[in-house]
Amino acid sequence: MAEDTVVLPNLPETGLLLIGMGPGTVAGMTLEAVQAAKQATHRRYEAYTALWPESELDLLERRIGSIQRVMRPEVEQPDELFALAKNSLVALLVVGDPLQATTHVDLQLQALEHEIDCRVFHGVSITTIVTGAVGLSNYRFGRQTTLTYPYGGWIATSPLEVIAVNRFRGLHTLVLLDLDPTGQGTGDQRPMRPVDAKKSMELMWNKLNEHQQHEDSENQNSDMINAAYTSLLGEKMEEFPVVLCADMGTQDQEIVFTTIGELGHLEGGRLNCLLVPARTSEVEEKALLRWKQE
16 A cells, blocks of 8 residues: 555644654555654654664655755754644654654644644654664563763763663663764764774773772662672673674664674674563574674
């Protein structure tokens, strides 16, 4: 069934459409999402939380009409979007699902406050693809986190802290990888490669280790958190197990069960993320071993 045959009941004449683009291909979008974007007067592609391949963006543009890229300032301070949405239909195209990021939920709430009709067309998200694709139980995942680039002299340890607490509780962790070395969300993006992830993990590991030694003497953390950090830091970082997931949901999808030490030798894809397994069941262990490189 072609998208032109899809009927979208009660699509407003003015307002904001939050449209999920799915993982990385036009074919991965829902028919409703494509048709809604086509019927919009203005189309904006949010290009700072995640990216599509340029070839697929070109294909989508040929199918639905012209698309303008917007970055973090235009979404977090949406005066222009709302001014357009007051008198026309504006589609904001978001990679994955449009409500996975707090930024877009906030945009939805702001639209409500401005009495702007806001409709959502959901898309397939990395959070729904990656756990099943790797073979780890979705019920055994803890809080997810994002591995950031070190910005200047600043090194965040919070991603590693999330991993430590999850593993201590027997929970796996989905680790999204940053795509903005500047941290500003205004352009010049460079999706994090495996070698970048390895470097960031090393810096975080060393900083957390130093910080934990200091905190131990002051006893400021809870016993459980201290135990989680101590357990993590007691392992050899180079041998720490991770699963590299590249270009998930596309024909170029690649999964590698490896270690932090080996990440620097892997090429990865256009967009990468990591899974950090905790204790695994027999089925999960067999599933993981499929992706181990000899």
